[in-house]
Amino acid sequence: MNFELNEEQQAFADSVRRFAEANLKDGALERAHDPHFPRGVAQMLGKQGLMGISFDPADGGQGGTLFDSVIAIEQIASVCPRSADVVQAGNFGPIRTFVEYATPEQKARWLPDLLAGNICISLGMSEPDAGSAVTELKTTATQDGDDFVINGSKVFGTHSPDAAIYLVYVRFGPGVNGIGSVIIERDTPGFTIGKPTPFMSGEQWSQLYFENCRIPARNVLLGVGGFKKQIAGFNVERLGNSSRSLALGRYAFNLAREHALIRKQFGRPLCEFQGLQWKFADMALKLESAQMLLYRAASVTEGLPSPYQTAIAKLACNQAGFEVANEAVQVMGGLGYSQESLAEYCMRRTRGWMIAGGSTEILKNRIAEDVFDRRFDQRGQAARAS
Ligand SMILES: Cc1cc2nc3c(=O)[nH]c(=O)nc-3n(C[C@H](O)[C@H](O)[C@H](O)COP(=O)(O)OP(=O)(O)OC[C@H]3O[C@@H](n4cnc5c(N)ncnc54)[C@H](O)[C@@H]3O)c2cc1C
Numbered sequence: 001m002n003f004e005l006n007e008e009q010q011a012f013a014d015s016v017r018r019f020a021e022a023n024l025k026d027g028a029l030e031r032a033h034d035p036h037f038p039r040g041v042a043q044m045l046g047k048q049g050l051m052g053i054s055f056d057p058a059d060g061g062q063g064g065t066l067f068d069s070v071i072a073i074e075q076i077a078s079v080c081p082r083s084a085d086v087v088q089a090g091n092f093g094p095i096r097t098f099v100e101y102a103t104p105e106q107k108a109r110w111l112p113d114l115l116a117g118n119i120c121i122s123l124g125m126s127e128p129d130a131g132s133a134v135t136e137l138k139t140t141a142t143q144d145g146d147d148f149v150i151n152g153s154k155v156f157g158t159h160s161p162d163a164a165i166y167l168v169y170v171r172f173g174p175g176v177n178g179i180g181s182v183i184i185e186r187d188t189p190g191f192t193i194g195k196p197t198p199f200m201s202g203e204q205w206s207q208l209y210f211e212n213c214r215i216p217a218r219n220v221l222l223g224v225g226g227f228k229k230q231i232a233g234f235n236v237e238r239l240g241n242s243s244r245s246l247a248l249g250r251y252a253f254n255l256a257r258e259h260a261l262i263r264k265q266f267g268r269p270l271c272e273f274q275g276l277q278w279k280f281a282d283m284a285l286k287l288e289s290a291q292m293l294l295y296r297a298a299s300v301t302e303g304l305p306s307p308y309q310t311a312i313a314k315l316a317c318n319q320a321g322f323e324v325a326n327e328a329v330q331v332m333g334g335l336g337y338s339q340e341s342l343a344e345y346c347m348r349r350t351r352g353w354m355i356a357g358g359s360t361e362i363l364k365n366r367i368a369e370d371v372f373d374r375r376f377d378q379r380g381q382a383a384r385a386s
Contacts (some may be wrong), residue, residue, distance in 0.1 A: 013071045020079035028080040032345040035204045037162040042086045042117025051090030051115045060115045070243045070298045077247030092240025094123040094167040122163035124154035128357045141170035152209040161206045172350045180226035181227040183219045235310040241357040242314040245321030252328035252346040284322035311366040321350035
C-alpha cells in the first residue's frame, strides 16, 4: 500500500500546477463571480490536453487514468477554484457518459468541439417531480417514424443556460427499464430554455421545456434498458464532484492558514490561539481522511469505480469540503465573509455538492445497503399503501 503519488503522477501534478499558476491565477476571483461557463478556460484546457484526460486517444482523449483526472481537478482548483468546474465538464460530467455510449457518428459530430472547449454539454436528469427519486422521471420519448418526439421538463442542470447540447434522460416506456437518454441540440424546435436562476454559488441554471420536440433517431444515446448503464457511469461524475468539494475545502483551508499566520489580534498572530489551532487540527483531519477515501475510489485501473467506495468518498469529501470552508470563513472573520476573498465562494460552492450528484442522505442510504448487505427499497411504505 502506498499513500503517495507515484513519480509519474507527481510529475503530472507539478506540470498541471505550473500551467495553472501561469494561466489561471490572474482572474481567479472574477471567474468565481461570473455566472457563465468559462469558455475561454475550457479552450485553454483543451489545448493543454486537460479535457478527456482518461478518454481513449481514438476518441481524441489523452489515454490517462481516472486518477489523473482527479489530480488535474486538485491542481487546477488549488489555483483557480472556478476553473475546476471546467475540468469536471471535460472529464467527469455528462461528457463521460457520452464518450462511453455514443455511436461513432455521434462522437464525430460533437466530441471534437466538446474536447476543444468550444461547446459544453449539460445533463438533464432531474425534473420538478423527480429529484432523488430519479426513476420517477416523466419526460417521454415517443417514436414517430424515424424520429422521436420529446415531451417534459428538466430542472437544475449545471451549465444549462450555456450548453450547446443536452444529454437528457427520457422515458421510452414504463418502469426503470423504460428509461434511456437522448442528445438534444440547443436550437431544436420545441425545446425552450427558461430564464436563468442563480444557485447559491452564483452559477445559473435554467428550466428546460420540451413540447413536441422532434429529434432524429440517430440522437438516441441509450435506448430502453439504458438507465442502469448510465447510473453505473454516474459514479465517475460523483468522483469529480468529490474532488472539487475537497479541493475547494483545501483552497479555503490554505487561505485561512495564511491569514492565521499573519493576522494579529491582542498582540499575537491568530495561529497562537489554541482555540484556532484546534480548528485547524480538526480541518486537517477532515481533509486528510477524505483524501484517502477519494484516492481509494479513484484508483480503479479497469472498469468503473465501486459504487460503495464512491458513495463513501463523496460523503466524506462533501462534508469535509463544506465544513472546512465554513470554518475557514470563521477563522478569517469579516474578510472571510467578504467577496474580496474566495473563502466565502468555496463555502457557498461546496454547499451545493452536498445536494448535487446524490445528496449526502442518498449516499448514506447507499452505504447502509453495503453495511447490511441488503437493498432497502425507499418506496417501501408508499408501495405497500398503494
Ligand atoms: C449545484 C447543483 C447542481 C446540479 N446539477 C444538476 C445537473 O447537472 N443535472 C441534473 O439533472 N440535476 C442537477 N442537480 C439536481 C440534483 O440532482 C437534485 O437537486 C438532487 O438529486 C436532489 O433532488 P431534489 O433537489 O429534487 O431534492 P429531493 O429529492 O426533493 O430531496 C429533498 C431532501 O430530502 C432528502 N431525501 C430524499 N429522499 C430521501 C430518502 N429516501 N432518504 C433520506 N433522505 C431523502 C434529500 O437528500 C434532500 O435533502 C443539481 C443540483 C445542485 C444543487
